[in-house]
Amino acid sequence: MPTVKNVRCPLCASKKVKLRFFTPAGDIALCQNCTLLFRSPQPSQEMLEIFYRSKYTSSRIERRKTSMASPLEVLNQIINHLDKDFGLLKGKRLLDYGCSLGDFAVLAKEKGAKVTGIELDDGARYEAKNKDIDVFKDLRELKSSNSDNKFDIITLLQVIEHLRKPWVDLEELSGLLDKDGIIFISTPNATGLNARVTGGRWREFKSPGHLYWFTYESINQVCKKAGIVYVSQVYWRITHTKYGYMRRFFQRLLQVLRLSGSVMIIARKTEI
Numbered sequence: 022m023p024t025v026k027n028v029r030c031p032l033c034a035s036k037k038v039k040l041r042f043f044t045p046a047g048d049i050a051l052c053q054n055c056t057l058l059f060r061s062p063q064p065s066q067e068m069l070e071i072f073y074r075s076k077y078t079s080s081r082i083e084r085r086k087t088s089m090a091s092p093l094e095v096l097n098q099i100i101n102h103l104d105k106d107f108g109l110l111k112g113k114r115l116l117d118y119g120c121s122l123g124d125f126a127v128l129a130k131e132k133g134a135k136v137t138g139i140e141l142d143d144g145a146r147y148e149a150k151n152k153d154i155d156v157f158k159d160l161r162e163l164k165s166s167n168s169d170n171k172f173d174i175i176t177l178l179q180v181i182e183h184l185r186k187p188w189v190d191l192e193e194l195s196g197l198l199d200k201d202g203i204i205f206i207s208t209p210n211a212t213g214l215n216a217r218v219t220g221g222r223w224r225e226f227k228s229p230g231h232l233y234w235f236t237y238e239s240i241n242q243v244c245k246k247a248g249i250v251y252v253s254q255v256y257w258r259i260t261h262t263k264y265g266y267m268r269r270f271f272q273r274l275l276q277v278l279r280l281s282g283s284v285m286i287i288a289r290k291t292e293i
């Protein structure tokens with residue numbers, strides 16, 4: 022692997038950075054110290070804006086075909102696990118950071134949670150608002166509103182890989198978390214079986230909006246940098262009904278072996 026000169030890891034500042042993959046969407050570097058994979062160089066703000074506009078065109082939203090939205094079936098299972106494993110969602114204040122079209126927020130609301138969303142994209146935010154969700158453009162807008170600014174649960178579903186400096190967002194989010202609150206994060210697993218087998222052709226490398234790819238190790242580092250110390254992995258059974266028995270069994274096996282498609286963690290500010 023060629024070394025990248027004068028590039029430091031954006032997470033741990035190590036100089037042990039190597040070029041790992043060359044993809045049509047740009048080169049991807051690996052930090053050999055903290056295992057973070059990141060686009061190098063990072064795309065400009067203008068490029069990202071053009072990309073997100075193309076993702077959230079009105080016709081795509083109508084057909085719910087935007088690749089930014091997670092399958093409803095998966096969202097439903099996550100919400101059921103949160104509801105079951107962390108006390109009922111009823112009455113809890115939940116912030117969905119990067120709420121996209123508001124699908125997850127709607128499911129949380131149906132469970133009785135008091136839901137707020139943050140969504141940067143104007144089109145997606147408009148859609149979420151139409152679903153009767155309180156959505157703000159960013160944390161600054163939320164904080165300057167009259168809304169309650171403390172939350173019991175903060176969720177980031179397939180969002181953290183899109184953020185410029187996820188540790189900065191997480192630090193700010195942790196300030197909004199109630200003393201006993203939890204942050205749930207899911208993100209593509211850079212050491213999952215699919216990533217290992219497909220290498221530079223891994224589907225998660227294709228989106229120009231993905232700036233980082235994480236392992237359990239590097240996600241821990243991100244939380245640590247954000248001042249969140251108590252991080253635990255979750256091994257929830259997430260099944261896809263369209264899969265047959267064997268494939269579902271295999272998927273469960275991958276989850277247990279930490280080789281499934283997503284890294285899922287729960288982070289807290291205080292030890293329980």
Ligand SMILES: [Zn+2]
Nearest residue numbers: 030033052055
């Ligand atoms: Zn690093």
